[in-house]
Amino acid sequence: xxxxxxxxxxxxxxxxxxxxxxxxxxxxxxxxxxxxxxxxxxxxxxxxxxxxxxxxxxxxxxxxxxxxxxxxxxxxxxxxxxxxxxxxxxxxxxxxxxxxxxxxxxxxxxxxxxxxxxxxxxxxxxxxxxxxxxxxxxxxxxxxxxxxxxxxxxxxxxxxxxxxxxxxxxxxxxxxxxxxxxxxxxxxxxxxxxxxxxxxxxxxxxxxxxxxxxxxxxxxxxxxxxxxxxxxxxxxxxxxxxxxxxxxxxxxxxxxxxxxxxxxxxxxxxxxxxxxxxxxxxxxxxxxxxxxxx
Amino acid sequence: xxxxxxxxxxxxxxxxxxxxxxxxxxxxxxxxxxxxxxxxxxxxxxxxxxxxxxxxxxxxxxxxxxxxxxxxxxxxxxxxxxxxxxxxxxxxxxxxxxxxxxxxxxxxxxxxxxxxxxxxxxxxxxxxxxxxxxxxxxxxxxxxxxxxxxxxxxxxxxxxxxxxxxxxxxxxxxxxxxxxxxxxxxxxxxxxxxxxxxxxxxxxxxxxxxxxxxxxxxxxxxxxxxxxxxxxxxxxxxxxxxxxxxxxxxxxxxxxxxxxxxxxxxxxxxxxxxxx
Numbered sequence: 001x002x003x004x005x006x007x008x009x010x011x012x013x014x015x016x017x018x019x020x021x022x023x024x025x026x027x028x029x030x031x032x033x034x035x036x037x038x039x040x041x042x043x044x045x046x047x048x049x050x051x052x053x054x055x056x057x058x059x060x061x062x063x064x065x066x067x068x069x070x071x072x073x074x075x076x077x078x079x080x081x082x083x084x085x086x087x088x089x090x091x092x093x094x095x096x097x098x099x100x101x102x103x104x105x106x107x108x109x110x111x112x113x114x115x116x117x118x119x120x121x122x123x124x125x126x127x128x129x130x131x132x133x134x135x136x137x138x139x140x141x142x143x144x145x146x147x148x149x150x151x152x153x154x155x156x157x158x159x160x161x162x163x164x165x166x167x168x169x170x171x172x173x174x175x176x177x178x179x180x181x182x183x184x185x186x187x188x189x190x191x192x193x194x195x196x197x198x199x200x201x202x203x204x205x206x207x208x209x210x211x212x213x214x215x216x217x218x219x220x221x222x223x224x225x226x227x228x229x230x231x232x233x234x235x236x237x238x239x240x241x242x243x244x245x246x247x248x249x250x251x252x253x254x255x256x257x258x259x260x261x262x263x264x265x266x267x268x269x270x271x272x273x274x275x276x277x278x279x280x281x282x283x284x285x286x287x288x289x290x291x292x293x294x
Numbered sequence: 295x296x297x298x299x300x301x302x303x304x305x306x307x308x309x310x311x312x313x314x315x316x317x318x319x320x321x322x323x324x325x326x327x328x329x330x331x332x333x334x335x336x337x338x339x340x341x342x343x344x345x346x347x348x349x350x351x352x353x354x355x356x357x358x359x360x361x362x363x364x365x366x367x368x369x370x371x372x373x374x375x376x377x378x379x380x381x382x383x384x385x386x387x388x389x390x391x392x393x394x395x396x397x398x399x400x401x402x403x404x405x406x407x408x409x410x411x412x413x414x415x416x417x418x419x420x421x422x423x424x425x426x427x428x429x430x431x432x433x434x435x436x437x438x439x440x441x442x443x444x445x446x447x448x449x450x451x452x453x454x455x456x457x458x459x460x461x462x463x464x465x466x467x468x469x470x471x472x473x474x475x476x477x478x479x480x481x482x483x484x485x486x487x488x489x490x491x492x493x494x495x496x497x498x499x500x501x502x503x504x505x506x507x508x509x510x511x512x513x514x515x516x517x518x519x520x521x522x523x524x525x526x527x528x529x530x531x532x533x534x535x536x537x538x539x540x541x542x543x544x545x546x547x548x549x550x551x552x553x554x555x556x557x558x559x560x561x562x563x564x565x566x567x568x569x570x
Binding site: 005007008009011012013015016018019020021022023025026027029030031033034037044091094095097098099100105106107108109110111112114115116117118119120122123124126127131132134137140166169173222225226228229232233246247250251254255260263264267268270271274278 | 303306323410412541542
């Protein structure tokens with residue numbers, strides 16, 4: 001008779017088979033694949049030609065778009081992450097108060113996160129429209145002239161950031177959960193010592209929330225670095241390549257221009273880029289994250 | 295927490311209500327524009343309320359076969375959903391309950407694939423599918439759901455399973471149940487909340503996906519809702535009333551699903567956020 005461990009092991013591998021197949025075919029092979037393809041010139045139709053590091057050399061020396069793309073991606077991602085964190089933290093602090101209709105307000109802030117981004121991008125593009133759009137109408141009350149939101153390279157990225165921040169209701173919900181975890185006794189202690197709301201915020205709430213801030217920072221950084229759908233619907237990388245984010249450039253090179261080698265080189269650099277930024281974030285984390293009991 | 299004074303409470307309420315109105319505004323604007331004529335839409339200063347031209351919807355449907363796209367999107371989403379729930383529960387059970395050689399290794403491998411950006415692996419995966427001639431079918435979009443169902447889902451379900459006392463399955467094991475029976479009859483009924491959460495998020499993820507359909511689906515009559523909407527916008531760029539009506543239709547299923555499963559959505563976000 002088989003022992004319990006033998007049965008466990010056999011069952012484990014049967015149960016894990018789909019996940020292991022996924023790991024092999026959707027992660028491991030593709031990682032090696034993307035590196036190998038990046039060393040070739042390949043349109044997908046004829047046989048790939050091995051060209052060594054030429055694609056990478058091109059990226060850093062002659063590809064005019066690539067440098068733009070890195071700068072645009074960083075600008076957008078940092079802008080969207082920082083603005084999104086400020087917005088979601090302030091809204092969650094307000095939503096943590098006792099006010100009427102709280103449940104309704106909380107659910108409203110989350111809706112933009114769950115609707116198809118193509119649908120919401122379309123209405124935003126109409127609100128940004130320069131002749132008849134509502135944003136320019138609002139500005140007219142302030143005496144500001146019409147702005148070409150999506151056609152002016154100074155405003156295109158901020159416009160995409162505003163739309164992205166609008167869609168970041170998930171961050172609010174996570175902050176709210178973090179706020180529930182701040183012990184009331186600590187806040188009462190501040191009151192007994194004669195502290196006001198600012199002291200509570202600065203010395204209790206912010207330190208207690210740092211792990212949640214870190215989590216939100218990390219997740220929204222990874223998501224925003226890969227921004228694709230808003231660019232695809234609204235700007236297609238225009239105006240003047242100001243919104244040519246890396247995920248979109250990779251898509252354009254690979255699937256529109258059928259330049260798989262070049263696109264794979266972009267993917268590899270993009271991957272390293274994401275890893276470096278994530279590593280920097282992790283490296284700084286021990287200086288500002290407060291863990292209770294440490 | 296001490297109640298803030300009436301003054302502050304009023305200020306907070308006003309700020310929240312104003313921001314909430316701003317957040318909801320784009321949806322109002324979408325529906326409002328979908329019920330106007332193009333001349334009314336293209337009026338400056340903007341007209342705030344529509345003349346309720348409901349006829350825009352049947353007219354839009356004649357050029358934007360929403361039912362067809364809905365069916366296409368469901369054809370991808372529903373099987374994928376089943377695949378994700380089945381295979382991620384199986385993997386989660388293995389990591390939560392079974393002891394076997396290399397367990398830590400596999401767990402680390404599976405979980406670290408969570409951080410793999412889609413845009414990095416998409417070209418080789420596309421080439422694999424195209425080399426076996428399955429491009430322009432739903433297979434490349436559905437199969438990944440059956441291959442483990444995503445690391446984050448495995449992780450979430452495992453975390454939830456760990457909170458269930460092991461005595462429950464020990465008892466079933468004594469009665470001669472095998473692991474599949476324990477999973478099906480003992481564990482799954484107890485982890486329903488996390489399954490609903492994972493299910494809703496998976497549904498939304500597949501429903502809203504644009505990159506996958508863009509790459510794999512080229513025939514118009516196979517388009518998903520998001521893809522068809524993006525094409526419709528580029529093709530009918532000036533017919534804003536129709537574009538807005540199509541956009542409104544495209545967001546309705548998500549909004550309805552959200553209000554039905556609201557509790558689980560908010561719980562799920564919290565669960566995935568705090569365990570991370």
